[in-house]
Amino acid sequence: MIQDTPSPAVADPCDSPADAHAVYVYAVCRPEGPPDLSGPSGVTPESPVGALAVGPELVAVVQTVRAADFTDEAWLARAADGPELERYARAHHDVVCTVAARYPTVPLPLATLYLDEQRARDALTRESGRFHAALERTAGHAEWGVKVYVADAPARPDDGPAPRRAAPGAGRAYLDRKRSQRDRRERHRADGLRIAALVDADVGGLATASRRLPPHAAHASDERRTQVLNATYLVARDRAAELARLARGLAERTGARVELSGPWVPYSFVGEV
Structure with missing residues (x-):
């Protein structure tokens, strides 16, 4: 315009x-x-x-x-x-x-x-x-993107629907299984957030500035994993190799998938100009 x-x-x-x-x-x-x-x-x-x-x-x-x-x-x-x-x-x-x-x-x-x-x-x-x-x-800086994915909580054999003809006590057992399933999902979600916070803190400690963005929704091909971190970092150009090593180390430590992209022109860090 x-x-x-x-x-x-x-x-x-x-x-x-x-x-x-x-x-x-x-x-x-x-x-x-x-x-x-x-x-x-x-x-x-x-x-x-x-x-x-x-x-x-x-x-x-x-x-x-x-x-x-x-x-x-x-x-x-x-x-x-x-x-x-x-x-x-x-x-x-x-x-x-x-x-x-x-x-x-x-x-x-x-x-x-x-x-x-x-x-x-x-x-x-x-x-x-x-x-x-x-x-x-x-x-002297470049912008790098970091995305972190964790595997979804595995389903258990006893997580299926309640039987049509329940034996005595089956209803309570079914509710207990659903409660246990929900608790496992909550623990898994908390673990994912902990991993995201760990990665963000470690990469942020190396970067000059950072911005966290809303995680992307899962695509059909990614149904077995969830994105828990979508962030961008302003990193000195002479620390690019250090950043790559850090990303690999974080993936090994956490078991999560850590995707590093860049270097990019620092669009996210120039402010309103």
Whole structure:
């Protein structure tokens, strides 16, 4: 969506010529000299990815695009087309990752646009203090995801339904079995939460910052396991090998499945920029 200020302000295509252009902003980075922005072509092949100075030591990574391609109507249509939306998201992400591999970088959300370069420069320069703070927080770091799964509590042979013709005392025995089954599930759930807390504490002790996310619901292929931790961590790049060893050790200690993913650009830790 095209922006005129730091808050969204969608441009009406009727207000501009059909061939009007806008400035698409991928990220703000802090290079030590002229930035090298060679690499992915971005969201359009019609213009190169370039640089726009937006404050002391800061450069915005930008690209000129057709304004008509990013009106509310155009973006809603694109959002309803899964493959097309994924293409734009991947193009955006590829540019951000390329820049972040070279310089401290603050990624901006998908489809951040301004009506022209001067408005982009003015708006982003006003936010330079927040960009510098985010860069100080994330420079030299990467984002890693950690997901932890525990096997579901095994069923016992005596957990089946009550018999149709119960013998004397069978009803009480059935209720006792159901109570025992419930207690086993509760203990298993408590064990899962304990494992999640252990993993989060150990990985969090190595990380600079962390965020816990809602666990994902089980898929049909994962019916025999439950996700008990879904978290993301900001970790210094020179501690990546230490993190991998820690994840393997936690899996061995707890018997849980510990999935480590990354390194990623630290989207989750740049704050509201």
